Amino acid sequence: MTRQPAPSTTENLNVTGFSPLPTPRELKNRHPLTPEAERTVLAGRRAAQAILHGQDDRLLAVVGPCSIHDMDQALAYARRLAVLREQVADRVEVQMRVYVDKPRTTVGWRGFLLDPDLSGANDVARGLERTRELMLRVSEMGVPVATELLDPFAPQYLFDTVAWACLGARTTESQTHRAMASAVSAPMGFKNGTGGGIRLAVDAIVAASHAHAFFTVDDDGQACIVHTRGNPDGHVILRGGRGGPNYAPQFVREAADLMSAAGLTPAVMVDCSHANSGSDHTRQSLVWRDVLQQRQAGVSAIRGVMLESNEHPGKQAIPADLSNLRPGVSITDACVGWSETEALLLEAHAALEPAAVMR
Numbered sequence: 001m002t003r004q005p006a007p008s009t010t011e012n013l014n015v016t017g018f019s020p021l022p023t024p025r026e027l028k029n030r031h032p033l034t035p036e037a038e039r040t041v042l043a044g045r046r047a048a049q050a051i052l053h054g055q056d057d058r059l060l061a062v063v064g065p066c067s068i069h070d071m072d073q074a075l076a077y078a079r080r081l082a083v084l085r086e087q088v089a090d091r092v093e094v095q096m097r098v099y100v101d102k103p104r105t106t107v108g109w110r111g112f113l114l115d116p117d118l119s120g121a122n123d124v125a126r127g128l129e130r131t132r133e134l135m136l137r138v139s140e141m142g143v144p145v146a147t148e149l150l151d152p153f154a155p156q157y158l159f160d161t162v163a164w165a166c167l168g169a170r171t172t173e174s175q176t177h178r179a180m181a182s183a184v185s186a187p188m189g190f191k192n193g194t195g196g197g198i199r200l201a202v203d204a205i206v207a208a209s210h211a212h213a214f215f216t217v218d219d220d221g222q223a224c225i226v227h228t229r230g231n232p233d234g235h236v237i238l239r240g241g242r243g244g245p246n247y248a249p250q251f252v253r254e255a256a257d258l259m260s261a262a263g264l265t266p267a268v269m270v271d272c273s274h275a276n277s278g279s280d281h282t283r284q285s286l287v288w289r290d291v292l293q294q295r296q297a298g299v300s301a302i303r304g305v306m307l308e309s310n311e312h313p314g315k316q317a318i319p320a321d322l323s324n325l326r327p328g329v330s331i332t333d334a335c336v337g338w339s340e341t342e343a344l345l346l347e348a349h350a351a352l353e354p355a356a357v358m359r
């Protein structure tokens with residue numbers, strides 16, 4: 001039940017209500033991490049860590065919808081990805097984008113976690129429940145879950161199921177998010193800023209690798225300060241910026257040099273979408289192929305690639321009547337469809353050397 005704020009002359013003047021949530025422990029008790037899911041999370045983290053630190057020569061590929069908006073469609077996608085993941089596993093480590101918390105440039109639908117009914121009702125309690133179920137079921141299929149870290153208390157409810165996470169272009173420079181990233185148990189990617197700044201992503205990696213203290217809630221919902229150790233597995237994600245794409249070799253070199261100068265192992269992921277594709281999904285394949293060429297030319301700093309992919313290509317606006325939603329089509333950024341996803345992953349497999357895994 002949403003509670004109205006108590007009358008006050010100085011606070012809550014712009015607040016319309018408070019809706020309670022279960023505690024993280026209550027949610028985890030209802031949907032515990034199963035042994036199958038745990039195995040996938042741990043193996044996915046280990047694989048990503050080994051790739052990022054140069055102990056595994058495979059390419060880390062974070063592939064999946066720009067945003068999840070339907071549980072059944074997400075599970076159907078994960079089922080297909082599980083098969084393809086096995087086919088390419090000796091050269092490519094595929095993890096699935098399960099993005100449920102969307103940052104927006106101004107306003108817009110905020111994702112399955114915040115608004116699972118796509119209605120503007122923001123039933124976050126239901127969003128949390130459904131998201132935890134989804135992340136568990138995807139992990140139980142053997143597909144590691146990759147997601148964006150955005151809302152400050154969400155990780156406490158969900159991140160035991162997450163193999164890889166990232167800060168988006170709009171939050172990489174945020175102190176709060178850097179401190180949150182320092183607590184995350186999974187490897188973390190840091191996107192360059194929307195302006196294109198790469199240095200701020202490297203600054204974020206350095207910041208998140210250190211100990212921090214920040215406000216959050218513990219598993220019992222008790223407000224607390226969490227003291228962190230720092231995340232040692234940060235890497236840069238090049239996603240392009242206002243000046244255009246930044247996946248060309250000189251930008252990869254810039255990111256790698258900035259990382260080296262900061263005492264970090266150079267590790268770069270290229271995002272084929274966003275400003276690298278000009279948000280045109282038909283251009284994601286150009287970026288993907290360029291990444292493969294750079295790898296073939298020996299650019300070892302490129303450790304990963306990201307693809308926005310869905311069952312069907314393109315995107316759609318959320319219709320007033322939700323029964324008109326086309327299944328398997330993105331409602332945020334345009335994605336490549338399944339057949340192109342399959343072709344691009346098989347192309348990567350053919351182009352890459354058999355890897356020396358976990359030397």
Ligand SMILES: O=C[C@H](O)[C@H](O)COP(=O)(O)O
Pocket residue numbers: 066102103104105106107108274332333
């Ligand atoms: O990945 C998704 C979008 O690029 C990001 O959430 C911003 O979306 P918007 O510019 O449509 O608000």
Ligand SMILES: C=C(OP(=O)(O)O)C(=O)O
Pocket residue numbers: 066099103148167168169170191239274
């Ligand atoms: C929001 C995203 O990207 P960016 O932060 O690069 O805009 C995303 O990957 O979903």
